[in-house]
Amino acid sequence: MxxxxxxxxxxxxxxxxxxxxxxxxxxxxxQAGSIECEDCGGEIAETRRRAMPSATRCLDCQQRFERRLQRSR
Missing domain, CATH: 1.20.5 (Single alpha-helices involved in coiled-coils or other helix-helix interfaces)
Structure with a gap:
């Protein structure tokens, strides 16, 4: 080639x-989200679940996850 x-x-x-x-x-x-964070096991705040029904992480864990993604690029 x-x-x-x-x-x-x-x-x-x-x-x-x-x-x-x-x-x-x-x-x-x-897809429906979760009540429990997949990373820390803590509860996903109701306000987050209403704003993002598909959320599988609490806000803190989601922010950490996204920072890790940014660093890996």
Whole structure:
């Protein structure tokens, strides 16, 4: 493969991954959330559950999770 073909293939794969992430995020939003945080086991505040029905983490754990994601990029 030449350089252009490799670049095109990389672009296609990146787009496929973006589409898969969007599908996963959309499916997660459609699912019911939880009362208990999946990370710390504490209760997810009712205000958070109302604002984000699909939430599976309390606000503190979600913020930590998102910071870890940012650092890993």
């Amino acid at each position: 030449n350089g252009n073909a490799l670049f095109d293939l990389a672009e296609i794969r990146a787009e496929e991954e973006r589409e898969a992430q969007i599908k996963r995020a959309t499916a997660a939003l459609k």
